[in-house]
Amino acid sequence: MKTKITELFGIKHPILLSGMSWISTPELVAAVANAGGLGILATGILKPEETKDYIDRTRKLTKNPFAANVTLYFPGAEQNAKVIIAEKVPVVNYALGKGDWICKAVHEYGGKVIATVTTLKHAQAAQRDGADALIVTGHEAAGHGGAVTSLVLVPSIAEAVKIPIIAAGGFADGRGLAAALILGAEGISMGTRFMNSVESPVHASQKAISSQLDVFSTVYTNKVDGLPARVMDTKGARRLIKRKLNPITAAFLSRRIAKIVGLPWLKVAIGIMLMGPKKAMQMARMAEGFFAFRAGTMEGDNVKGVLPIGQITGIIHDTPTVKQIIERIVKEAIEAQKAASSRI
Numbered sequence: 001m002k003t004k005i006t007e008l009f010g011i012k013h014p015i016l017l018s019g020m021s022w023i024s025t026p027e028l029v030a031a032v033a034n035a036g037g038l039g040i041l042a043t044g045i046l047k048p049e050e051t052k053d054y055i056d057r058t059r060k061l062t063k064n065p066f067a068a069n070v071t072l073y074f075p076g077a078e079q080n081a082k083v084i085i086a087e088k089v090p091v092v093n094y095a096l097g098k099g100d101w102i103c104k105a106v107h108e109y110g111g112k113v114i115a116t117v118t119t120l121k122h123a124q125a126a127q128r129d130g131a132d133a134l135i136v137t138g139h140e141a142a143g144h145g146g147a148v149t150s151l152v153l154v155p156s157i158a159e160a161v162k163i164p165i166i167a168a169g170g171f172a173d174g175r176g177l178a179a180a181l182i183l184g185a186e187g188i189s190m191g192t193r194f195m196n197s198v199e200s201p202v203h204a205s206q207k208a209i210s211s212q213l214d215v216f217s218t219v220y221t222n223k224v225d226g227l228p229a230r231v232m233d234t235k236g237a238r239r240l241i242k243r244k245l246n247p248i249t250a251a252f253l254s255r256r257i258a259k260i261v262g263l264p265w266l267k268v269a270i271g272i273m274l275m276g277p278k279k280a281m282q283m284a285r286m287a288e289g290f291f292a293f294r295a296g297t298m299e300g301d302n303v304k305g306v307l308p309i310g311q312i313t314g315i316i317h318d319t320p321t322v323k324q325i326i327e328r329i330v331k332e333a334i335e336a337q338k339a340a341s342s343r344i
Contacts, residue, residue: 174332
């Protein structure tokens with residue numbers, strides 16, 4: 001299956017692995033790359049030296065193209081971006097910030113850049129900044145999806161930009177890939193489907209639960225990590241939604257942020273305080289969210305932790321290998337296209 005995305009990145013199938021913290025590890029990224037897709041290495045919770053190690057490990061596991069992401073909103077993101085650029089990762093994915101300097105640096109060594117967006121405004125800004133493609137994330141997605149569903153968001157942005165787009169949020173099978181192509185996308189990016197795979201590092205109990213959930217089993221809130229995000233509806237999620245924070249708590253939690261990203265605590269604390277009360281509260285929730293996401297993904301703890309998961313979990317009922325997932329989706333997409341043609 002050839003699209004503008006497969007040609008742009010030199011991959012076999014128009015299927016991407018979303019860059020999910022704690023989940024999109026070198027092993028999972030390489031599995032996707034070896035199966036013909038494009039895996040995005042998650043670096044948001046890594047220190048710069050850890051980011052380099054992740055890149056090195058990925059290169060040992062695959063000879064195919066792969067990507068690495070940087071969430072510009074996170075403290076320490078610039079340092080990680082510089083490592084990714086210095087290592088000349090083939091594809092760089094950025095989100096939640098202005099990426100013109102990333103585009104310039106990556107293009108200088110011949111790499112490609114994908115910007116992740118949830119609005120038309122940000123899509124057009126990314127195009128102006130030099131992004132080669134966009135991941136357009138709809139409301140159905142796990143984690144930080146937008147306010148508009150993929151069915152509406154994808155075609156609205158596809159007709160407004162000149163660069164190819166990749167649809168994210170609500171995709172897990174061949175029907176979804178075929179639908180995305182019809183809507184104007186050149187491929188799909190999946191998080192929840194790959195989260196529930198053999199190679200995924202997510203706790204086995206969470207994979208089992210994911211296979212049993214319906215499409216109504218998630219909650220969308222900005223009270224987990226400070227940004228609107230979709231997670232599994234659990235005691236842990238409800239606890240964080242009810243939790244109230246204040247400036248003193250924000251200052252205390254800034255220690256956690258500093259430790260995670262490997263920056264001096266005083267520097268992080270001052271930076272957070274200078275953002276103002278609203279941003280400080282947002283950063284405090286981000287610190288709590290980091291630890292909650294880790295407990296949910298790696299420890300299977302749904303009381304202290306939370307698991308980012310998309311509404312598409314309701315049609316996922318097994319835990320196959322990455323290779324099986326990709327081969328199944330491509331086959332189903334071709335069959336879905338033929339079936340749609342026969343009905344039109």
